[in-house]
Amino acid sequence: MAVRWWRVQAERGDTGRWWLWKKKKISVARWWPTVAGQCKEGYGCWWCSRQVVTMETEGGSAGCGGYGGVGRWLPRRVETKEVRRSRCRGYYEILIAFTSFILLSFFGTTNGLVRNWPFVGMLPSLLLNIGQIHEKCADVLGKSGGTFLLKGPCFANMDMLGTVDPANIHYIMSSNFSNFPKGPRFLRIFDFLGDGIFNSDADSWRNQRKLTRLLITHQRFHQFLVNTSQDKVEKGLVPLLDHVSKLGLVVDLQDLFQRLTFDTTCMLVTGYDPGCLSVELPDVPFSKAMDAAEEAVFSRHVVPVSIWKLQKWLGIGQEKRLSKACETLDQIIAKFISTKKHELSVGNEPMKEEEGVDLLTSYLSDDEVMDGLKCDYKFLRDTILSFMIAGRDTTSSALTWFLWLVSTHPIVEAKIREELKTTIPKKAANKRRVFSVEEVSRLVYLHSALCESLRLYPPVPFQHKEPCQPDILPSGHRVDSKMKIMFSLYAMGRMNFIWGDDCSEFKPERWISEGGTIKHEPSYKFLAFNAGPRTCLGKEVAFTQMKAVAAAIIHNYDVRVVEGHHVSPNVSIILYMKHGLKVKVTRRWS
């Protein structure tokens, strides 16, 4: 500092004061003000530049004794009241900030994993790590033995018990299911789904589940699924991939899969093909509105209820986006319902047993199926939206991660190709082919590779529950009715105490038994499709679609990720890739 000051003074030709200070003739305070900053007069002055004050010096200069004026050697500051008050305020602010820092550091405790602050709990750490929330959960849960209590702010009722312990999951999802409904908090967060199956508990859920199971397992729905899946691959996916491969274009596979599953799900649920998967890649407002709604719902998980409710009331931020998205979704669904009702009323849509039939037609035309349930507009709206979310997002996310893993694991890719060849007559082995659903349904290695991908990248990365009554989990943790219990499915796939030391590796072989059949893993260990009475009702639908798509791509094309493309998970209720999956596709056969 002294050297710097010396240089400044030397430039001004004024080194006398430093010399006097050195000789202990004046105190440091006398020369300090000239060291830094600028005074009103334009000279170096710490005080004036900070506080813009009027200072008078003994010599009557309007400066401060910095450089000009008689009193520059002995600056006696004469401060006005206002000046003094503002200086005091500055001190107080610094003091409060400093004291808070010391107090928080002192009282904030850490267990070596997450710091727990007074009043705000672990929320700051949660928000700080939100961008890498999946990895952070895996890290914390791994180090804490599988269960971790995340303390929320003391005023926000946000305490959350995170667990990946299979014993806890079995207890919550199956053996003590009745004490762990989704709970009012879940229903509030997902309110845009209305009273659909995802967003209901107790009798409402039970009735809807019974009805949905009946429809999904019905032969005519299965037939519709088979026809739709094969048709979309043959007339939508293959021509599009041929097109991009011919032109050597880079394509975002995630976007293609979202389009594909949006089309197929829309057809399965409403019977209409929106035609998103075409060479023109049209804009799809419905699809965009679903993305916006999902993002907003995720932010509700991490922001205190009072804050997002205030945002909703004020119509700002994510809540504004959510309400706009809901408007779009409602308008489009209303159109689906009215068109279908009209078609059925004029007899344009006869029941085609051999071709199969969509869910909306079944709801509207089959009183036996409805079994006394009220099939009003709200029921249909909530059901359609729930199915669209269930079918579009989960399956497209699963396909994206799967194709990425396969394209980056050449040995797995080769094994899948070998297995596919076994279903083709020898003469046609090296030719373009679209496989039938029956051909791919029994392939063990393909099935194992899909399960392995779902283990590492579960499309629904989190699940939560709320106990009705206080309870003690098998891990010994107490839970009460104010506490949220969160499962991180992403972390579960990365726990060595569940999957062994090679848990982070993509190894389809772990799903194959010694006898060469698919090895069954209990659902409380492999939770991708949920467990217990609320197990996913669309698991078979999803596998049928995924196998048809995966077989067509892997057999007919080489897929290579564009160099430098960064793959990482997003932060939302569905595990997508943050930047999509940019690839180049080349045809294997002419």
Ligand code: HEM
């Ligand atoms: C890879 C694809 C899929 C995955 C990973 C998946 C996963 C899940 C998960 C984790 C749940 C539980 C959600 C919760 O309770 O909050 C669930 C429930 C459900 N899924 Fe799927 N799903 C997939 C595909 C599908 C498809 C294609 C359909 C239907 C066409 C479907 C229909 C349902 C239904 C109706 C439920 C509600 C079950 C209930 O609450 O009783 N899913 N699914």
